Amino acid sequence: MASKVPVVKLLNGYTIPQIGLGTWKSKPGEVTQAVKDAIDIGYRHIDCAHIYGNEREVGEAIAAKINEGVVKREDLFITSKLWNTYHRPDLVRGALLTTLKDLGLKYLDLYLIHWPQAYKEGGDNFPTDENGKILVSDVDYVDTWRAMEPLVGEGLVRSIGLSNFNKRQVLRVLEIATVKPVTNQVECHPYFNQARLKAFCAQHGITITAYSPLGSPDRPWAKPEDPQLLLDPQLVAIAQRLGKTVAQVVLRYQIERGNIVLPKSVNKDRIASNFNIFDFKLSQEDVSLLDSFDRPNGRLVPMTASYGHEHHPFENDEY
Ligand code: A2P
16 A cells, blocks of 8 residues: 655665654564554554564564555565674674564665664673673674675665764765665754754765654653753744644654654554644744754763763764
8 A cells, every 4th residue: 555655765766755653662562553553554664673672573563464455565664773782794694684584574675783883792782891881892883884785785675774873984884885875864853953964964865864853752861851852832832833743843844854754652643643744844934943943962862871982973073
């Protein structure tokens, strides 16, 4: 069944639906129903990752909707991500095969390196020493990228890309790539709009995929005093003026910018209302107004666990 979602053309000619369902923090017991609801509502793009610990349950929902005849595999765009403990080149293919098995798929539409920084292989997903400090691996992400490329030729993935890479790191990948990254999936919302990274990536034909577009209110490290994007009085005023919810406004903001956007929800009504953003537009003035909400310290997902890692993307880099 075709969907009315607009698509963005990737540099390799494939297209990606501009809105996808996020599944980070969706509990295994909730995510199957959420993905089924999303597909019924019209979502055709599901964003997954091995580290989310729920790919089997996402796969159950995909299989159910294909078996019911609601969609065919080729109607769906499924993304997953290589976790930090599998960066060593000889581990990359096996990690993908695990994800494919969990999701019950023969191929992925998109496989991303989840983070540039590698962790010690072979143990926990967040391996730590006796002081709780992350145990690192010295694998360079450019070597991981070289191991991602053959997966395309094998037909196991259609496109490959990056996530949480800063400008310098994207450039290093581009310098050695024989298969170019199609997207950089990064945190992106009005408090942290990634304008500079977006402009840089655009120069190279690389799209921006916006994660935590709602300001990730369920991020585990949120403090009560942190600013709450969805309650921002200025955003509430804009939403009231347009007769929309704040969530719809900030999601539409990404659509206007040409980004791909990944709202997470496990609630059917919110999954539906987050998708209901194609019957209105934001004016250029409103987009500029939202642009002005960007804050120097607006990042909500800093990945403090691996501060000190030589390839940490955010610790020392401008953008
Ligand atoms: P829930 O899953 O219960 O709907 P982000 O996509 O930025 O990571 O944000 C996800 C968080 O936002 C989750 O806590 C999710 O809760 C909540 N959420 C999703 N959609 C909406 C919405 N339309 N209004 C308010 N909160 C939402």
